[in-house]
Amino acid sequence: MKNNINQTHAHTRAAIFDDGWSNAKCDLNILPSRGQKGRGAVSNIDGRFERHIHQAVDDGWLGTLMEDQDAPRTKTTLGIDGARSVITRNQSPDVPFDRSINPYRGCEHGCVYCFARPTHAYLGLSPGLDFETRLFWKPEAAQLLRKQLSSKAYQPAPIVIGTSTDPYQPVDRDKRLTRSIIEVLSDCQHPFSLITKSALVTRDIDLIAPMAAKNRASVAVSVTSLDHRLSNLLEPRASAPHRRLEAIRKLSDAGIPVTVLCAPIIPGLNDTEIEKIVAACKDAGAQSIGHIVLRLPLEIADLFEEWLEAHYPDRKAKVMSLIRQMRDGQTYQSEFGTRMRGTGPIADLIAKRFDAARKKHGLTNRSLNLDCSGFKRPSANGQMSLF
Structure with missing residues (x-):
């Protein structure tokens, strides 16, 4: 050697x-x-x-x-992402959409379990602290989006904003990049949905609500735990649990359909809260709810074990054992159909508990059945077409 x-x-x-x-x-x-x-x-x-x-x-x-x-x-630094397009396509059967927009690379929320962390490795950076401190934004995202929508070959379908990194992470308070994207979609009457764990989403109710009234917009709020200490350790710069519930209530009161994503469910850590989370979100006005079990692809497995050792050393062995029981003895399975739900008795029990709680509170499964009929194709220079 x-x-x-x-x-x-x-x-x-x-x-x-x-x-x-x-x-x-x-x-x-x-x-x-x-x-x-x-x-x-x-x-x-x-x-x-x-x-x-x-x-x-x-x-x-x-x-x-x-x-x-x-x-x-x-300290957090913000660089420029020189992407030439903003709409990302996918063919995954695990999600109810085929296109998405992520205004930022990296996420300051710092969720230790974030499945997007390994993408920072493509930049020559660490999926660890670099992912949550060395961020990149797309300053021309709105212009690029308008250009893509203006193509005669483009056919509208719901766009989901924030599938990898949170569109309302702290830096968006100043950059307002997500709002500029929503403005373009609203101008074009293009259907969209947002995924976030930030109460900052309520800032844009004035844009989201009119689209929601036409069945062209919805919001999914991620609620991982109602325990403030656990949430603060898992997602240190995301909104506190009570702030997310307040956001759900404000969005719902404005007539915006709200889905709650209980993600991730970590056996031995937050799975005891399933019924409480469902009840609290229903009380706040959520209409539907779904769950995803913990995913540990690539570097995330080591990062998560480090996190357990630092914050819950007494639970580390149990939690990792339960995770492997949901993954056929592995820490992760990448196959479609099982990567988000897991397999085996532990995963089945989690799913059954969610189904029972959902039915008890009259909540539905997540849906993206948004209206695409009103789409108005813009011209490349930003003007709307007359016909």
Whole structure:
């Protein structure tokens, strides 16, 4: 094995390169990762495409001092995503739509379980802290969307905004990028639905409600837990549970159909809340509800286990065992039809409990049966067509 090791101070990373000749490990005093207040991921693990593994090592100078100090805060930065289009297509049978828009790459909400984290590896960044601190936005999203909708080949169908990263994450308070996208869709009378775990969505009720009155808009609010401590650890910069329930009530009072997504359900952690969540969301005015069990593809498995060790070490073994019981002994299954629901007795029990609670409170399954008949194709220069 050939090792290239840069070892100086305790906070310096060691770059280790394995050329495949040996599986021997260097005897380094690796420093444990330390979580930061307000961040979900505990570490900044390397992406799957990186050739080197980076670890913080203790050279004996700073290790003891660092034990008495808080981990340094990582500030959020915002770069530009130079995408040439904003509508993303999918052919997944697991979701009731074939197109979506994500105004941002990365998400400051910091949900440790977020299935979109591995996408940051394509940028040469970490799916860990980088995903929630090094964000990218699409400043010309509204113009690009209008251009795509103006194509004569384009045929309207519901567009879902926020399928990977939250369109109402904190940075949107200033950028208002999501609002600009909704304005284009409203001008064109193009049906859309929003997915968010932020109360900021109520800011745009003035745009969403008129479209909803024509059956051309709906909102899905993600509610993971009613436990403030658990929610704060799982989703540190997302709206608190009571704020999400307030948002559901305001949206519903404005005549906007609201679906609740209980996602993810984590056995041994928040599955005890299923019936309480369904009842609370019904009381807040939700019309439908659905659930997704925890998914741990690629780097997320390691990130989630780190998170459990940091916050719930006494439950770690049980939670991971239950997850594997839903995944045929694995931490994840990627097959359509099972990746969001799992298999086996644990997954079946979760589904049955949701079905029973949904029926008890008169809620329906999620639907995207929105009206596309009023679509008005814009011209490429932003003007609406006369015919």
